[in-house]
Amino acid sequence: MSSVPAALDAELADLLGAGWRSDAAALAAHAGDGSRRTAMPLGVATPADRGQVAALVRACRRHRVAVVARGSATSSTGAALAGGAVAVSFARMARIREIRADDRVAVVEPGVRNGALQRALAAHGLFWPPDPASADDCTIGGNLACNAGGPHTVKYGASRDNVLGLVAVTGTGDLVTVGSATTKDATGYDLTHLIVGSEGTLALIVEATLKLAPVPAARASLRALYDDATAAAAAVARIMAQPATPAMLEFMDAASIRLAREVGGAKIAEAGALLLIEADGDAATLPHVLDALERAARGPGLRALERAADDAASARLWAARKALSHAQRAIAPAKLNEDVVVPVSRIPELVAGIEALAREFDIPIVAFGHAGNGNLHANILYDPDDTGQDARARAALPRLFALTLALGGTLSGEHGIGTAKREFMRDAFDAPTLAAMRAVKAALDPDGILNPGKVLPEP
Structure with a gap:
């Protein structure tokens, strides 16, 4: 296995102190990600601030050593693997620097966990729309690196649609500030949205200004069962063609339904396809939105439609979708x-x-x-x-x-x-x-x- 050049090892130890490790335990702890692949890094850097990130990138550049950013390594594509490179963990850069409720923005460091941010924002009646299934584990930096989404993307957009500006370190070790804290900005090239989704290949994000949304006052759900995927897809087209945009619109095929029912224990009838539809809004208008979505969901091939008008009932409808991960592991x-x-x-x-x-x-x-x-x-x-x-x-x-x-x-x-789909x-x-x-x-x-x-x- 290759090792870090001695001069670089000494330089990073001097720069980062305890934030630089190359012992076997540290390397093993940072060798894998959610793809179940492994690749041993040369060392693990855990910077405390943007200045240290810039300095370590400059040092690695001088020694021609690669640098790979890591959040919580939930990537399913191998994007966080740092084989033969310095793994840069953002575990120490996990501060929520500002929540400016009046401007509906939050300024955060890349190591902040998505779920932790959501809990902090809830006290202000706000949320950040990207909501991947791994929200309690994944970091904002990782979300931005992969342009993560989740069920709410259909109404609120993915990570790229909910970030206003970044501070990032390029491969030359330069700090660049792109975007702004405004929702309209026609000034110069849009480097913010170029860096988002680039999987750490263009720059390392060290700070992000996020666009927030108000937490809806109420939610309600529908679950529709169809004869087949064709009927369900026709319903999706009808739903998306009318003015009432769903907050979530999830699909399950026949194999998913069987798996959720037979292995996951979900209470759901046999069908060729299923749609889970959620609406959100204020209490006065939500029933009308749900009515519009229900009308669009109805059509040829519909077998059954169930309506849930409160959070508890919605949770029961969504239980089948949530049962899938456990059910897949069982078989x-x-x-x-x-x-x-x-x-x-x-x-x-x-x-x-x-x-x-x-x-x-x-x-x-x-x-x-x-x-x-x-x-x-x-x-x-x-x-x-x-x-x-x-x-x-x-x-x-x-x-x-x-x-x-x-x-x-x-x-x-x-x-x-990542590496999984590169070729x-x-x-x-x-x-x-x-x-x-x-x-x-x-x-x-x-x-x-x-x-x-x-x-x-x-x-």
Whole structure:
């Protein structure tokens, strides 16, 4: 295993003190991420402020050593792996610097956990809309790096839509301040939204100014069961075509429904597809919004529709969706969790294609997710210790991506690319487009030290 150059080791020890470690225990603790892959870093830096981040990047650049940012390492794509690089943990940079309720903004450091921020904002009657399933574990820096979303994206947008400005350190070790604390800004290039979603390959985010929303006064839900995915997708199109925007619009295919019922214990009838629909707003208008969504949900192929008018009843309706993660773990020790996206009208073809792949490769594939955005999580379930299953799962993956792209879709809606989907970027983009991306990378990281081997394939 490679080691940190002695001169760099001494320089980082002097800069960071106890915030620099290269012992075996520290390296092992920072070797993996949510993708279940592992890659041993050279050392672990835990800076306390932006100045230390800039200084350590400059030091690593001088010694030609790569740098990889890590939040809580929930990435499912290998984006946080720091093999042969210095892993930069933002665990000590986890301060909420400001909550300016009058401006509806919060200024935070990258190590703040999403759930902790939400709890702090609740006291002000505000929330930050991106709400990934890992909210209690994932960090704001990680959310921004991957442009994370969640169920609320359909109404409120993903991370990129809810950030106003950043302070970041480029691959040259320079601090750049981009964006502002205003919701309108037509000044210069929009580097804020370029850095968001770049998975730490363009710059390391050291501070973010986030756009907040008021907590809705009330919520209510619908659960609609359909004969098949075609009927459910037609309902999604009707729902999204009328003025009342749902706060959440989630889809479950037939395999998800069976899994939630038979393994997760959810109380749900057999059906070909399911939609979970949530509305939010003030108590006076919410019933009218829910009525509009219910009218749109009704149509050919509807088997049953259940309405929940309060939080407790809504929680019961959402229990089936929440049961899926546990149910998947019960039938397979591992999964390839891909978050592909297609135009809403192509959801039936995507689901049909996923079902065909499951039959062809004789392996369970469960599809559910954020129907209002066309963003479905296709979970290929398998046993990695079974060589046959492992091979079939790996063979099904490129076919899933090919299907998605053929339907006019894209490789990721919220997980990002990392190492897992890097080679498929050639299928998603033509050579001139990839060359333009590489030119941007070279401008901000001329020596290629920031998270190398991620996102962009080799030329």
